[in-house]
Amino acid sequence: MAAEGASAGGPAPDERHAIGISFGNSNSSIAVTMADDKVEVIANEDGDRQIPSILSYVDGEEYNGQQARQQLIRNSKNTVACFRDFLGQDFKSIDPTHCHASAHPQAHNDTVAFTIKDKAGDEESTVTISEIATRQFRRLKQSASHFTGKDVNSAVITIPTNFSEKQNEALTKAAKDAGIETLQLIREPVAALLAYDARPETKVSDKNVVVADLGGTRSDVAVIASRGGMYTILATAHDYEFAGVHLDKVLQDHFAKEFIKWNSIDPRENARSLAKLKLESEATKKALSIGTNANFSVESLAEGIDFTSTINRLRYETIARKVLDGFNRLVEGVVKKAGLDVLDIDEVILSGGTSHTPKIASNFGSIFPETTKIFAPSTSATAINPSELQVRGAALQASLIQEYESEDIEQSTHPAVTTVKHLTNAIGVLAISDDSHKGIFTPIVSAETAVPARRSIHIPVPKEGGDVLIKIVEGGSHIKVTKPESAPTTNGKKESDDSEDSDEDSDEEPEEQREKVWKVGNVLAEAAVKGTKKGGQVEVMINVAVDLAVTVTAREVGEKGGVRGNLSAP
Amino acid sequence: TTHAQAGLPLPVLPEGWAGEKDFKAVAHLSPATQRTIEPVGPHFLAHARRARHKRTFSEDDR
Numbered sequence A: 001m002a003a004e005g006a007s008a009g010g011p012a013p014d015e016r017h018a019i020g021i022s023f024g025n026s027n028s029s030i031a032v033t034m035a036d037d038k039v040e041v042i043a044n045e046d047g048d049r050q051i052p053s054i055l056s057y058v059d060g061e062e063y064n065g066q067q068a069r070q071q072l073i074r075n076s077k078n079t080v081a082c083f084r085d086f087l088g089q090d091f092k093s094i095d096p097t098h099c100h101a102s103a104h105p106q107a108h109n110d111t112v113a114f115t116i117k118d119k120a121g122d123e124e125s126t127v128t129i130s131e132i133a134t135r136q137f138r139r140l141k142q143s144a145s146h147f148t149g150k151d152v153n154s155a156v157i158t159i160p161t162n163f164s165e166k167q168n169e170a171l172t173k174a175a176k177d178a179g180i181e182t183l184q185l186i187r188e189p190v191a192a193l194l195a196y197d198a199r200p201e202t203k204v205s206d207k208n209v210v211v212a213d214l215g216g217t218r219s220d221v222a223v224i225a226s227r228g229g230m231y232t233i234l235a236t237a238h239d240y241e242f243a244g245v246h247l248d249k250v251l252q253d254h255f256a257k258e259f260i261k262w263n264s265i266d267p268r269e270n271a272r273s274l275a276k277l278k279l280e281s282e283a284t285k286k287a288l289s290i291g292t293n294a295n296f297s298v299e300s301l302a303e304g305i306d307f308t309s310t311i312n313r314l315r316y317e318t319i320a321r322k323v324l325d326g327f328n329r330l331v332e333g334v335v336k337k338a339g340l341d342v343l344d345i346d347e348v349i350l351s352g353g354t355s356h357t358p359k360i361a362s363n364f365g366s367i368f369p370e371t372t373k374i375f376a377p378s379t380s381a382t383a384i385n386p387s388e389l390q391v392r393g394a395a396l397q398a399s400l401i402q403e404y405e406s407e408d409i410e411q412s413t414h415p416a417v418t419t420v421k422h423l424t425n426a427i428g429v430l431a432i433s434d435d436s437h438k439g440i441f442t443p444i445v446s447a448e449t450a451v452p453a454r455r456s457i458h459i460p461v462p463k464e465g466g467d468v469l470i471k472i473v474e475g476g477s478h479i480k481v482t483k484p485e486s487a488p489t490t491n492g493k494k495e496s497d498d499s500e501d502s503d504e505d506s507d508e509e510p511e512e513q514r515e516k517v518w519k520v521g522n523v524l525a526e527a528a529v530k531g532t533k534k535g536g537q538v539e540v541m542i543n544v545a546v547d548l549a550v551t552v553t554a555r556e557v558g559e560k561g562g563v564r565g566n567l568s569a570p
Numbered sequence B: 001t002t003h004a005q006a007g008l009p010l011p012v013l014p015e016g017w018a019g020e021k022d023f024k025a026v027a028h029l030s031p032a033t034q035r036t037i038e039p040v041g042p043h044f045l046a047h048a049r050r051a052r053h054k055r056t057f058s059e060d061d062r
């Protein structure tokens, strides 16, 4: 179920020219890993790295990307848009909402098709979703081959976490028909995380990551346990009510009302006017991600009347509040679904085009504690372009596996290799603090670590050195909530000095403090390291085998010997 | 391999503590959960290599 293996009959490893492909309902992108291991996101013939997943036909000529998108105004009937999610589905299961202003999907045997004039002359053809996707893949292959100077014939392609096996098969077939062997299908949030983890400055660590993929027509969030560079998805959520198009809609309605005020004409009632309104609203929205003011300007918006206006970011954020709050709830919900608390999350990766929106990143910043890193363009100068994360991850994976035989890839992605035991509790060693003789849990291996696993820690000995006790225990964390006793007037909690804000705040209840604390669980083993030196350190290593047998080793750092003991498999 | 660094010190060995070769096994690990790791990234590939050749970490280190 994890990922589709390679299809047999593709090019041999030494004949492969592999790329990464991300194929969304709104945009596609292609990328290749260069000789220096750097990923290059490839621009198509129009210079676009975000290539609208749209095909349009005029007098038998095919247009793709931005050029096809412009056809939504004059030639919407022969323009196919927003179709990725229809792959591998029957007509009854699809949501055609986003095809109102383009070619309409229809039932065709057990699949979905479009009736369009894709040839010169007036004859209409029925083109299946599979064929449409193949044509989109052909365009991507062409642009990638043009860039690399080689015949690109294989790819790692990203898929949503809720794609069914049937959808995976349909996607693989559509790519194959375009001459692209699918090396592997990888899940979108995992691709995004890989893109960040592949940066040379990223250290391999154990962390819990939220990937919020906010796209054009859907928002998908995943909580991923990242343990020593291996990824396990703990929970996912999908939402089709709060996404990029809903932010566009807010601006459409805003400017439509303004236009009505001046002209008493509703531009939403005429298909062509509505198409213009939509395209410009999206452009205004994107401009608001960079500037604090943006223009809205359409020639002949309705009945020949030109329309120009402006909006500032604050106003936009106010009228878009409902959609923005929707993203917050989605993220909070999936953290809960994973059985975690916001305090357990180390990183939040904002992925997908809508993640450029500054307010979304700042909202997430206030949901999570200050220690959580938020990776978004507006919160981190070193953030990777959220629109490129998935394709970058796919290109990296392609370069990792392109030299493998197809069977090896298939074997490695087989459930026998990917389905493994994960620890329920953390494993750690007890330390003492100055003011108490109670043991303090110091984690060595995190919960949700896949086995086999090996981790070690360096821990100081008491000031005087001597014989020390190594007590290996399981640990669980919980959230401790403390309510402040009284309400002091100077509440240092609030960061913003905004005077309007603090006026409201002074009436509020003092905020409760929430902290993550460890609870010591089962004792697993005890060991003694004797005769340690003043100021010394002990290295404790835990090795958990596939069958959950544990090996503990402890020795003074820089010294030979030490102790070693085993706990047999349960 | 990399290691984490702890801040607080270890306790002193209690008087009279005894264990065979300085080690005392007390309990097994709690039951684990079956989950699926994503077959993606360099660390997964290393894992798959070990799994397919039935090698341990230290054999892999050599």
Ligand SMILES: Nc1ncnc2c1ncn2[C@@H]1O[C@H](COP(=O)(O)OP(=O)(O)OP(=O)(O)O)[C@@H](O)[C@H]1O
Pocket: A023, A024, A025, A026, A027, A028, A050, A214, A215, A216, A217, A218, A219, A243, A244, A245, A282, A285, A286, A287, A289, A351, A352, A353, A354, A355, A356, A357, A387
């Ligand atoms: N700079 C920006 N600021 C705000 N929104 C942006 C920006 N750039 C792109 N977007 C929005 O991102 C959305 C497209 O995101 P993305 O390319 O990730 O979609 P996708 O995954 O192909 O789409 P879908 O969710 O429909 O499958 C569009 O709504 C677009 O307007």
Ligand SMILES: [Mg+2]
Pocket: A024, A025, A213, A215, A216, A352
């Ligand atoms: Mg997407």
